[in-house]
Amino acid sequence: MEDQQRYHRHYILPQIGKEGQEKFRRSKVLIIGVGGLGCPVAMQLAAAGIGTIGLVDYDVVEASNLQRQVLYTERDLGKPKAECAARRLKEMNSECEVLVYPWKLTQENCVQLFAEYDIIVDATDNFDTRYLISDACVELNKPHVYGAIYEFYGQVAILGGQGPCLRCLSDPERDPRQPISARKVGVLAPVPGVIGSLQACEVLKYIAGAGQCLTGSMIFLDMLTMQFDRVELSKNPRCPLCGNGGTQWKKN
């Protein structure tokens, strides 16, 4: 299929154009978690023409996933998510290289893995992994595209780089309390679709240099009342990781 036809709607966007599309093709994006958020992120990025997508997930598809994790079908039940997702993405766009990492992200493996990618998308469901991602992104100076959901609520930010890291916002050593496990709360089916699509949108804008990204900002969406708020963030001078200008790998 000719790129001219396939990506015509990108080509005619002045902020993207043929040059932006070529940047998409050369880009490597790593998605941590292929659940509610990771599915729409991966679908949007594969359809948009990202050249290489990495998928990190060691879960298998369960019946309760099918309500919102839109990459999977009933025939995928019991199978590894990352492999099922990769197959669907290749069906969507055969020119997209999809690499699968069906293992748990750890402090030992994440820096080496992240180094292979341009952008890291955080689509996980727990703070332990989110801090691991944030710390590695600070270490490698990679953009950390943060997305999170709960019931009818969601939030998106780009952390890392010149902006704050997750520890700037909340240091788990000062406030170790954990929120209710995401596995124990409800979520309206389209909520991860909305937030995951916003994460994908930020990835594409970031790569193309289009508009104003959420770099150093976080948006909060209340989809029950359809209210929206944006908070401009900054590095916390008391951050234990990046507060003093330098970076130091956080030993958990």
Next chain:
Amino acid sequence: MMLNDRPYPDWHEGLTIQGVIEHMNFTWPKLVTKVNGQLVWPEDYPNVVLAEDDDLKIHHLLAGG
């Protein structure tokens, strides 16, 4: 004073962000707070005194995916 776009009925002289959090019984961890559009770090919640016309927004970080 406004709290999350609604009038906060219990404003009083000397009220701090920490006072609002305790009064409202906000028990969620990992809050992101701004006053009149300016981010306030968690370490400063006990020290930031709120004026009667302040606009306070309190969000909390989510973990679900």
